[in-house]
Amino acid sequence: MSDSTTSASPAMPAPAKAASVSRGDFLWLGWTMLAGFIGASAAASARFFFPNVIYEPSQRFNAGPAKGFDLGVSTKWANEQRVWIVRTEQGFYALWARCTHLGCTPNWFSDQSRFKCPCHGSNFNLGGDVIAGPAPKPLLRAKIELAATGDLIIDKAVLENTPGKRDTAPFFVEYA
Numbered sequence: 400m401s402d403s404t405t406s407a408s409p410a411m412p413a414p415a416k417a418a419s420v421s422r423g424d425f426l427w428l429g430w431t432m433l434a435g436f437i438g439a440s441a442a443a444s445a446r447f448f449f450p451n452v453i454y455e456p457s458q459r460f461n462a463g464p465a466k467g468f469d470l471g472v473s474t475k476w477a478n479e480q481r482v483w484i485v486r487t488e489q490g491f492y493a494l495w496a497r498c499t500h501l502g503c504t505p506n507w508f509s510d511q512s513r514f515k516c517p518c519h520g521s522n523f524n525l526g527g528d529v530i531a532g533p534a535p536k537p538l539l540r541a542k543i544e545l546a547a548t549g550d551l552i553i554d555k556a557v558l559e560n561t562p563g564k565r566d567t568a569p570f571f572v573e574y575a
């Protein structure tokens with residue numbers, strides 16, 4: 400009968416000798432990490448002075464000479480500025496071509512004398528009032544001015560669609 404406790408055990412491999420790091424290497428690593436930390440902190444602090452600003456194009460534009468517009472709806476600026484210029488017997492107003500339902504761009508149908516939104520079917524009359532569909536409010540009118548040069552200046556940053564307010568300056572400009 401053999402005694403398992405007395406049998407020879409396989410030789411254990413000698414532990415690998417740990418790589419040695421010199422004191423100089425350790426200090427160099429420490430200084431490098433500290434310099435990296437300070438650099439990253441300085442960059443983050445400098446970034447703080449440059450806030451995230453979105454530079455959008457101006458909402459104000461020159462629509463050109465008022466005398467160049469005929470009576471009725473002009474679609475001249477519909478694509479570029481999303482604005483219709485409307486000339487009446489009394490003057491001008493500028494309608495923002497943005498449906499008050501969900502923001503789609505309506506189209507002008509001169510034969511029906513109405514703006515129609517292709518998304519959910521809202522219809523607006525020449526003044527921008529809702530005459531069909533789900534739109535809850537009239538189209539907005541943009542601020543409009545007649546410059547000394549005779550040009551119409553439109554500012555889409557200032558909007559109004561309340562009857563009464565929208566029919567006077569600065570959302571309506573008289574023009575003979």
Ligand code: FES
Nearest residue numbers: 498500501516519
């Ligand atoms: S976005 Fe114009 S009707 Fe819905």
